[in-house]
Amino acid sequence: MKQHTEILIMILLALLYVASAAAQDNALLMFKLKPGATGKVCMDCHVNIQETVKKPFVHTPVKSGDCTGCHNPHTSSHGKLLAADSKQICAQCHATVIPADARSSHKPVAEGNCMKCHSPHASENRFNMLRAGNALCLDCHKAMGDTLAKVKHKHSPVTTGCLTCHLPHASSKAGFLLKDEVPALCTGCHKVDKPIFIKQHMNYPVAKARCTACHDPHGSDMPSLLYNNVHKPVASKMCSQCHNDATSSSPLKTKRSGSELCKECHSDMVNSTFAKNKVHWPLLGKQGCLTCHNPHAAKEKGLLKADLITVCGSCHKDTIQRQEKSLTKHDPIQNGNCMACHDPHASNSQFLTNKPSIIDVCGKCHDWQKHSTHPIGDKIKDKRNKNLTMQCLSCHRAHGTEYKHFIPFPTTSDLCTQCHDQYKR
Amino acid sequence: MSRIFMKYAVLGFVLLAATGAAGAERLKQVTAVYLDDKGGALAAPEGIVCDAKGGIVVADTGNGRLLKYSFKDAGISGGSEVKAPQLTVPTRLQLDSKGDIYALDGKLRRIAHLKGDGSFVGYLDLHGVPAPDPQIRSFRVGANDQVYLLDILGRRVLELDPSGNFQRQLPFPAEAGFCSDLALTRGGDLLLLDSLASVVYAASKGGIEFKPLSKDLKEYVSFATYLTTDSRGTIFVMDQNGSSLVTLGPDGTYTGRLLALGWKEGQLYYPAQICVSDGGLLGIADRNNSRAQFFELIK
Numbered sequence: 001m002k003q004h005t006e007i008l009i010m011i012l013l014a015l016l017y018v019a020s021a022a023a024q025d026n027a028l029l030m031f032k033l034k035p036g037a038t039g040k041v042c043m044d045c046h047v048n049i050q051e052t053v054k055k056p057f058v059h060t061p062v063k064s065g066d067c068t069g070c071h072n073p074h075t076s077s078h079g080k081l082l083a084a085d086s087k088q089i090c091a092q093c094h095a096t097v098i099p100a101d102a103r104s105s106h107k108p109v110a111e112g113n114c115m116k117c118h119s120p121h122a123s124e125n126r127f128n129m130l131r132a133g134n135a136l137c138l139d140c141h142k143a144m145g146d147t148l149a150k151v152k153h154k155h156s157p158v159t160t161g162c163l164t165c166h167l168p169h170a171s172s173k174a175g176f177l178l179k180d181e182v183p184a185l186c187t188g189c190h191k192v193d194k195p196i197f198i199k200q201h202m203n204y205p206v207a208k209a210r211c212t213a214c215h216d217p218h219g220s221d222m223p224s225l226l227y228n229n230v231h232k233p234v235a236s237k238m239c240s241q242c243h244n245d246a247t248s249s250s251p252l253k254t255k256r257s258g259s260e261l262c263k264e265c266h267s268d269m270v271n272s273t274f275a276k277n278k279v280h281w282p283l284l285g286k287q288g289c290l291t292c293h294n295p296h297a298a299k300e301k302g303l304l305k306a307d308l309i310t311v312c313g314s315c316h317k318d319t320i321q322r323q324e325k326s327l328t329k330h331d332p333i334q335n336g337n338c339m340a341c342h343d344p345h346a347s348n349s350q351f352l353t354n355k356p357s358i359i360d361v362c363g364k365c366h367d368w369q370k371h372s373t374h375p376i377g378d379k380i381k382d383k384r385n386k387n388l389t390m391q392c393l394s395c396h397r398a399h400g401t402e403y404k405h406f407i408p409f410p411t412t413s414d415l416c417t418q419c420h421d422q423y424k425r
Numbered sequence: 426m427s428r429i430f431m432k433y434a435v436l437g438f439v440l441l442a443a444t445g446a447a448g449a450e451r452l453k454q455v456t457a458v459y460l461d462d463k464g465g466a467l468a469a470p471e472g473i474v475c476d477a478k479g480g481i482v483v484a485d486t487g488n489g490r491l492l493k494y495s496f497k498d499a500g501i502s503g504g505s506e507v508k509a510p511q512l513t514v515p516t517r518l519q520l521d522s523k524g525d526i527y528a529l530d531g532k533l534r535r536i537a538h539l540k541g542d543g544s545f546v547g548y549l550d551l552h553g554v555p556a557p558d559p560q561i562r563s564f565r566v567g568a569n570d571q572v573y574l575l576d577i578l579g580r581r582v583l584e585l586d587p588s589g590n591f592q593r594q595l596p597f598p599a600e601a602g603f604c605s606d607l608a609l610t611r612g613g614d615l616l617l618l619d620s621l622a623s624v625v626y627a628a629s630k631g632g633i634e635f636k637p638l639s640k641d642l643k644e645y646v647s648f649a650t651y652l653t654t655d656s657r658g659t660i661f662v663m664d665q666n667g668s669s670l671v672t673l674g675p676d677g678t679y680t681g682r683l684l685a686l687g688w689k690e691g692q693l694y695y696p697a698q699i700c701v702s703d704g705g706l707l708g709i710a711d712r713n714n715s716r717a718q719f720f721e722l723i724k
Contacts, residue, residue: 257557258578277514277532282603284534284560285577315603315621318647318666350469350695350713384688387459387466387715394688408686418688 039065055122087112098170105170151219203246214296227297258288276346309336326400362392383419452720462504471697473710474518484515507543519566553591605650639677655701668693
């Protein structure tokens with residue numbers, strides 16, 4: 001029975017081939033085309049392609065002499081006489097490269113820039129890749145390349161190839177183009193029931209924990225690929241300093257919640273924070289310190305979850321966006337140094353600034369006192385509002401505006417005539 | 426003839442009422458208050474509350490005191506100081522049915538209870554509240570003097586009786602980001618403001634869960650931190666970082682944006698609390714302009 005089915009399929013395929021060949025012959029006859037007009041004729045002029053197709057991996061339409069699969073032989077609205085926009089033409093055949101249920105997709109793929117990685121004609125590498133192995137990925141992911149070149153310990157699959165863990169086009173299962181969710185992806189290789197694994201994790205049941213909360217999946221200078229900044233209790237394997245005992249019924253539960261737990265060691269910092277008039281609200285929330293910090297290990301100093309722009313911007317998106325749109329950029333924000341002006345924990349001042357006076361905050365970088373300036377200070381009243389004195393924010397918005405010099409008005413004269421209305425035109 | 430006239434009059438009234446309810450709010454500036462009754466300047470006020478009789482209390486946060494004013498004959502007068510050593514950082518304010526003042530101390534995160542004359546009664550002690558110990562970000566006093574607390578540690582709204590006895594709790598929606606404020610409608614529904622998602626959630630009176638009332642308001646709001654309602658059900662959302670006031674209809678649809686950033690009167694600079702009296706007076710604690718501003722609501 002099985003043999004009959006196979007024979008039937010082969011006959012159908014043969015018929016399909018004959019039918020398509022016949023159709024092609026019909027087209028040749030109808031348009032009085034020369035033999036090989038859909039491709040071989042092209043090679044008579046495009047001699048460089050003749051050399052290209054000698055490479056070991058050739059794009060199927062090129063191999064079958066079907067240049068018209070992608071190019072229009074006469075005219076086109078697109079470059080290189082392509083039959084469609086260069087960002088869409090590949091999808092005409094490779095439509096399912098990004099599945100409908102994709103949870104992450106590679107930016108060049110999503111944008112239709114297939115030729116950033118593939119040669120459309122032929123290549124020395126499998127899948128017509130422009131370069132083989134990680135080199136191609138690291139052409140764009142330069143920071144990752146730099147990191148991998150420096151780190152003491154590389155994750156061995158990184159050396160084998162990025163595609164050990166990542167998919168090149170899209171992933172239906174996880175973010176970051178990962179082949180599977182963490183920890184399933186990791187536990188495919190790292191068996192969680194092995195004694196060494198259990199011992200390394202101090203007998204805590206971490207099989208379902210997110211491995212990348214502590215370990216850098218690419219490489220690190222720290223043993224066990226821990227991120228470069230490790231929380232002291234983790235480094236000294238004193239998990240029970242924060243968590244219940246490994247043998248308890250809820251071993252991963254912390255002994256206290258929120259900032260109360262952190263206070264046990266960081267009492268000076270927590271006490272001074274809570275003694276101030278304005279505490280950054282997230283510190284008082286359920287996540288407490290962990291709103292911004294990782295408890296175990298982190299790439300960033302101070303165990304921050306990410307760079308400050310990302311961490312602060314996760315809540316203060318509007319403020320970060322204001323800087324992005326601003327015609328004039330403020331260096332501390334550009335450099336991700338929010339703490340140049342703000343205390344992220346608490347302050348007695350508005351906006352959680354790290355000095356009581358705005359003039360002093362700005363004066364740390366802007367030496368206004370050393371050159372002529374508009375009168376500012378506690379003795380200079382703001383003409384627009386008798387309860388305010390002139391300071392930097394009387395005219396500027398520190399995170400930028402849609403106008404130059406952080407001013408909240410389209411022109412300087414619009415700003416100045418707010419107070420000096422005798423000069424209004 | 427008179428019956429026909431009556432019919433059209435009723436129809437006209439209904440149409441007017443309907444369009445009025447759906448129409449955008451407008452504000453007419455009444456005045457701005459900069460000083461107390463002794464000529465002392467306000468500093469970074471973060472709280473304001475007003476009652477139907479024209480009584481107004483301002484939390485003069487930067488000076489660590491409360492100031493009492495009254496609204497009469499289209500003007501604001503008074504400015505007597507209320508200072509209690511137990512309340513050093515007054516922020517959000519509420520009044521109960523007897524005219525007693527409730528003030529959230531921003532440093533202690535406790536609610537101070539003062540008599541209408543300013544004498545300190547005590548802190549609102551909480552009884553029987555399930556763990557964890559609340560961290561109060563905001564609060565409201567209801568029509569029957571029940572107290573609603575916004576607990577950011579427990580991610581919930583707590584309902585207490587006037588003595589602070591636990592009545593019930595409503596969890597924040599699981600998807601909520603950081604909730605900055607809650608409000609009560611005149612009908613007793615609870616509103617919850619998610620500053621990060623820029624969404625207003627609602628729980629019907631006696632209901633057990635919050636559901637989204639508004640859509641994502643990010644296209645209208647930068648970073649909202651306070652909300653309140655008026656007798657018509659209009660929801661006022663204070664956009665602190667955008668320095669303006671956004672209005673929503675009772676169903677949460679966006680209806681308009683009022684006021685803008687600036688230092689002159691009629692403009693706002695990082696405003697904090699707002700109050701709307703049943704008489705149509707709208708007061709704003711204009712924090713970074715160190716003043717309180719008052720407007721008449723015009724429909």
